[in-house]
Amino acid sequence: MVTLVDGSEESLRTYLKTLPGVDKVGADQRAAMLATRSIKTTSKSWAIDMAIQMVDLTTLEGADTEGKVRAICAKAVHPDPTDFSVPSVGAVCVYNDLVKVTRQNLDANGGSHIPVAAVTTAFPSGRASFPVKIQDTKDALDDGATEIDMVIDRGAFLSGKLGLVFDEIKSIKELCADRAHLKVILETGELVTYDNVRKASYLAMLAGADFIKTSTGKVTPAATAPVVLVMLEAVRDYYVQTGLRIGVKAAGGIRTTKDAIKQLVLVNEIAGPDWLNPQYFRIGASALLNDLLLQRMKLASGHYSGSNYVTLD
Amino acid sequence: MDKKPFEYAPAPESRALVSIKPQYGLFINGSWVEPLFKEKFATINPANEEVLSKISQAGKSDVDRAVKAARDAYTKTWSKMPAKERGKYLFRIARIMQERAREFAVLESLDNGKPIRESRDVDVPLAAAHFFYHAGWADKLDYAGLGNSPKPHGVVGQIIPWNFPVLMLAWKIAPALATGNTVVLKPAETTPLTALLFAEVCQQAELPAGVVNIITGDGVTGSTLVNHPGVDKIAFTGSTEVGKLIARSIAVTGKSATLELGGKAANIVFEDAAIDQAVEGIVNGIFFNQGHVCCAGSRLIIQENIHDEVLEKLKRRMALIRVGDPLDKNTDLGAINSAAQLAKIKELSTAGDAEGAFRWSPECELPKKGFWFAPTIFTGVTQSHRIAREEIFGPVLSILTFRTPQEAIEKANNTPYGLSAGIWSEKGSRILWASKELKAGVIWANTFNKFDPASPFGGYKESGWGREGGRHGLAAYLKGAK
Numbered sequence: 001m002v003t004l005v006d007g008s009e010e011s012l013r014t015y016l017k018t019l020p021g022v023d024k025v026g027a028d029q030r031a032a033m034l035a036t037r038s039i040k041t042t043s044k045s046w047a048i049d050m051a052i053q054m055v056d057l058t059t060l061e062g063a064d065t066e067g068k069v070r071a072i073c074a075k076a077v078h079p080d081p082t083d084f085s086v087p088s089v090g091a092v093c094v095y096n097d098l099v100k101v102t103r104q105n106l107d108a109n110g111g112s113h114i115p116v117a118a119v120t121t122a123f124p125s126g127r128a129s130f131p132v133k134i135q136d137t138k139d140a141l142d143d144g145a146t147e148i149d150m151v152i153d154r155g156a157f158l159s160g161k162l163g164l165v166f167d168e169i170k171s172i173k174e175l176c177a178d179r180a181h182l183k184v185i186l187e188t189g190e191l192v193t194y195d196n197v198r199k200a201s202y203l204a205m206l207a208g209a210d211f212i213k214t215s216t217g218k219v220t221p222a223a224t225a226p227v228v229l230v231m232l233e234a235v236r237d238y239y240v241q242t243g244l245r246i247g248v249k250a251a252g253g254i255r256t257t258k259d260a261i262k263q264l265v266l267v268n269e270i271a272g273p274d275w276l277n278p279q280y281f282r283i284g285a286s287a288l289l290n291d292l293l294l295q296r297m298k299l300a301s302g303h304y305s306g307s308n309y310v311t312l313d
Numbered sequence: 314m315d316k317k318p319f320e321y322a323p324a325p326e327s328r329a330l331v332s333i334k335p336q337y338g339l340f341i342n343g344s345w346v347e348p349l350f351k352e353k354f355a356t357i358n359p360a361n362e363e364v365l366s367k368i369s370q371a372g373k374s375d376v377d378r379a380v381k382a383a384r385d386a387y388t389k390t391w392s393k394m395p396a397k398e399r400g401k402y403l404f405r406i407a408r409i410m411q412e413r414a415r416e417f418a419v420l421e422s423l424d425n426g427k428p429i430r431e432s433r434d435v436d437v438p439l440a441a442a443h444f445f446y447h448a449g450w451a452d453k454l455d456y457a458g459l460g461n462s463p464k465p466h467g468v469v470g471q472i473i474p475w476n477f478p479v480l481m482l483a484w485k486i487a488p489a490l491a492t493g494n495t496v497v498l499k500p501a502e503t504t505p506l507t508a509l510l511f512a513e514v515c516q517q518a519e520l521p522a523g524v525v526n527i528i529t530g531d532g533v534t535g536s537t538l539v540n541h542p543g544v545d546k547i548a549f550t551g552s553t554e555v556g557k558l559i560a561r562s563i564a565v566t567g568k569s570a571t572l573e574l575g576g577k578a579a580n581i582v583f584e585d586a587a588i589d590q591a592v593e594g595i596v597n598g599i600f601f602n603q604g605h606v607c608c609a610g611s612r613l614i615i616q617e618n619i620h621d622e623v624l625e626k627l628k629r630r631m632a633l634i635r636v637g638d639p640l641d642k643n644t645d646l647g648a649i650n651s652a653a654q655l656a657k658i659k660e661l662s663t664a665g666d667a668e669g670a671f672r673w674s675p676e677c678e679l680p681k682k683g684f685w686f687a688p689t690i691f692t693g694v695t696q697s698h699r700i701a702r703e704e705i706f707g708p709v710l711s712i713l714t715f716r717t718p719q720e721a722i723e724k725a726n727n728t729p730y731g732l733s734a735g736i737w738s739e740k741g742s743r744i745l746w747a748s749k750e751l752k753a754g755v756i757w758a759n760t761f762n763k764f765d766p767a768s769p770f771g772g773y774k775e776s777g778w779g780r781e782g783g784r785h786g787l788a789a790y791l792k793g794a795k
Contacts, residue, residue: 020585023739023759025590025760027589029593040322041322047319273319
């Protein structure tokens with residue numbers, strides 16, 4: 001592996017300054033052009049099944065209960081109870097106090113292959129002391145989470161404390177070690193500029209992220225096409241530089257099959273087909289899954305059914 | 314894990330949207346007439362060489378009739394009509410073009426070979442936008458700063474090229490009508506169909522007879538129109554070669570002219586550019602419309618210290634260009650417009666090989682029938698190579714390098730042309746400096762091939778006379794206006 005920085009704030013600052021800027025008009029234009037790709041028939045049905053496998057089925061509400069978790073676990077294993085040819089989702093994503101019950105439910109329902117992802121480090125704001133963030137992550141790992149979705153300290157990033165952001169990610173990565181995949185949430189809606197998105201993507205990758213993730217889902221805008229495009233360019237370039245393939249997770253605002261397919265087109269044409277699998281691309285979503293199922297039924301039967309033909313959760 | 318590549322299944326736009334007549338007459342004085350000169354020629358689909366229709370070759374007597382109709386319409390109707398009424402007709406035409414946008418787009422792609430994505434998203438919306446823009450000017454000419462009550466020329470002869478048939482028609486007809494002129498327009502012989510569809514739009518808009526006349530034919534018809542004594546002004550877009558012929562033939566006749574001719578634009582990438590967007594701009598600059606663009610960024614001039622990085626990214630991007638059926642919504646690069654143009658592109662590319670430049674194209678399967686050329690770049694090009702000097706008018710990019718900003722400008726300006734240029738840099742002061750030094754009519758910074766009806770377009774040196782679009786474009790259709 002090529003070491004691009006030594007971890008000091010000085011080296012981070014120097015390195016991130018060498019990154020070329022992102023021209024907003026150009027990035028928006030490229031994303032808009034790719035949104036016109038017309039995905040039909042066989043390629044559409046391939047894309048729908050791929051998107052289902054990429055879904056991190058998510059419930060992140062204050063009102064979450066064990067009952068709610070039971071329901072989404074059942075859905076995660078067999079998204080369509082009438083058609084077992086539908087693949088299971090990529091992961092189930094919950095708050096860390098529900099990790100244990102999620103794991104148990106998945107295991108009991110034939111979903112032992114589905115990882116449990118936990119949001120940690122004082123999700124969604126990241127505003128807590130460092131020991132709290134560490135404990136938050138430890139709890140999730142001890143309860144059986146094999147994917148950790150951490151948030152970065154956006155305040156620190158925006159005020160130029162790059163070393164602090166780097167060290168937090170690095171410490172969480174050390175905790176995860178071989179036990180869990182680390183997804184680093186940039187919360188791009190708070191970073192605002194595409195230059196920041198590119199810099200934060202690199203910062204996270206340099207600190208050891210396995211995935212870079214757009215958003216918490218609690219801030220809008222979230223996974224807009226140009227933001228995902230900038231992040232896909234970052235993982236593509238980082239792979240060329242270091243040989244390490246980092247994944248991307250788009251989360252927030254992806255609700256329809258059309259939205260999901262646009263994301264797959266971005267992956268295909270920006271990062272490349274090597275990223276086009278659940279190991280390297282995920283979509284954080286809840287409502288999306290039902291629309292994917294409805295479109296899948298439409299392709300198979302030739303007509304649309306209604307919302308009562310897919311399960312609530 | 315499923316490693317199957319994400320193939321895009323064919324997604325063709327429906328051809329049933331257009332009805333093409335087996336043959337067409339000429340549109341003179343508001344109705345379709347058979348040419349007095351009986352000859353017809355075929356217009357074909359360059360993607361598969363299928364004959365689409367038979368087109369009339371207008372002869373001298375036909376040009377006479379068209380010019381007379383335009384003169385009568387000018388003296389009896391159009392010049393007497395209040396300006397705001399002229400504006401209403403233009404608004405009506407613009408709206409009808411929007412309503413029939415899909416029809417125009419499909420027909421344009423069939424006849425020209427350009428991808429439906431471009432005809433649908435660029436050519437047709439921009440054509441309608443030109444009519445909307447100029448419709449607004451019709452009753453405000455007194456306040457345009459072009460003199461007190463500026464007057465139209467009268468009858469304008471307009472000759473347009475095959476690269477953007479309906480868009481060039483709009484660039485020509487909209488300002489001419491807004492300023493009170495009447496028109497005889499000749500579309501290119503390989504792409505007459507959207508102009509003939511536009512004739513239907515004129516009928517639908519109930520435009521007074523003779524205000525717009527559309528005659529078809531080859532260069533002979535064009536030359537007859539240029540030399541016709543009843544024509545007061547010529548507006549031409551096409552090759553520099555033909556532009557020079559026109560300039561010679563109208564010398565001392567008192568006719569005025571606007572000429573939009575060739576180009577060999579420099580697209581300059583500085584080391585501090587936003588590289589990914591610059592790569593997109595390079596691709597858009599040369600592969601948009603198969604490179605059949607007079608302002609195409611056909612000379613890429615890269616700062617030497619980022620040459621390899623840009624080249625690697627450019628090659629990876631070029632491998633994604635989807636070449637094929639122009640009617641497929643996912644096609645990025647369509648067919649070359651004609652056998653003659655394909656031969657010219659091949660000839661110049663072969664010259665590039667012979668002169669020692671290095672050719673590269675991504676792997677791509679070209680259709681068997683029709684006229685096709687893979688997206689191509691030449692590296693190691695020098696100023697003295699033909700492919701750095703002559704307009705190729707195809708999907709072929711010549712790549713040169715520079716060491717200092719001064720050298721970039723010198724190389725960019727070292728051409729007989731001066732239509733457009735591109736600058737890629739994140740440094741504002743450098744963009745302002747370079748745009749002042751570059752001798753080109755249109756300069757894009759951190760973008761390329763952007764067009765707007767409000768923005769004047771035209772060139773320096775052998776790229777032409779006059780400007781089209783904006784307030785400057787109006788001046789070209791008004792007597793004595795500056």
